[in-house]
Amino acid sequence: MLRLSKRVEYALMALLHMDEEADQVVSVAELADQYDIPSDMLGKVMQALARSGLVKSIHGAHGGYQLSTSLDNLVLGDVLEAVEGPFRLVKCQETPESCDQYKVCPIREPVLAIQNQLLDYLASFELKTFRETSKSKKI
Amino acid sequence: MLRLSKRVEYALMALLHMDEEADQVVSVAELADQYDIPSDMLGKVMQALARSGLVKSIHGAHGGYQLSTSLDNLVLGDVLEAVEGPFRLVKCQETPESCDQYKVCPIREPVLAIQNQLLDYLASFELKTFRETSKSKKI
DNA sequence: TCTAAAGCGGACAAAATAAGTCCGATTTAA
DNA sequence: TTAAATCGGACTTATTTTGTCCGCTTTAGA
Secondary structure, eight states: OOOOOOHHHHHHHHHHHHHTTOOBBBBBHHHHHHHHHHHHHHHHHHHHHHHHTTTEOOOOOOOOEEESSSSSOBHHHHHHHHHHHHHSSGGGTTOOGGOOOGGGSSHHHHHHHHHHHHHHHHHBEEEEBHHHHOOTOOO | OOOOOHHHHHHHHHHHHHTTTTTOOOOOHHHHHHTTHHHHHHHHHHHHHHTTTTTEEOTTTEEEEEEOOGGGGGBHHHHHHHHHHOOOGGGGGGGGGGGGGGGGGGSSEEEEEEHHHHHHHHHHHHHHHHHHTTTTOOO
């Protein structure tokens, strides 16, 4: 339905928070508490961000997460891909056999073209935009 | 997950087909047969297109559907909206009360900005692109 | 060295959404 | 009058998303 998943929303909130906290170590519990996010859920999301290298995880007591790099270096596509894997506008891009229309599909090529344009957009949308337009911005 | 629904895929196939058939009347049964689409499902989709005025429905025996206007006058956003209603990137745009994070959400404004940019894109992507890049084009 | 606070990750459950089906009603050409 | 259509509501099924549970490992600090 062309909608952002909760997981991506949570990831964006977390990244923006870490950016505002000047890259301090933040635990999942703190983030979950502050933004009313189910903590186990957020835990999974943070793990995904860590696996993709957007954040660093610090294990053990007083551990948590930290931005690996400034938000300035991240784009929307990075978050999408970290959390949901490669962006595919249609399922047949991943599993052609799952599509009953595959053999006779007249829209595959144009849909691919759209997907690529959206990919370009996602890669061009910088996360620092979030900082600038967020309500809790520090001026 | 930012994915096109089957309903939208079916709508695009049908519209493209009608364009190629030079605006002749086509029944749901024909379309469903040609593209291996469950016919009741396609029926619903065609009804949605008719309600939004993208196609005209002809009732009774030998009835069916017909493009209301040339594909040249349609954009991707028209189809999305006809089939799925207004484009909303996040659920809180429709039902704020459904979002547990609404009161503390730090990403609402930037996400809205993204939604608007995507809306612009959808409104700019012309369906005639489908005609041009479709495999079964007539040259 | 022990303990508590953290992340890790697999399995599972619940909820929401999307996809598909069924059926009776209406419309209309032949 | 009949058959071929669309219409639309109710329903079921499948899939995906969201959320939960639990035992594991890691590490700072008492």
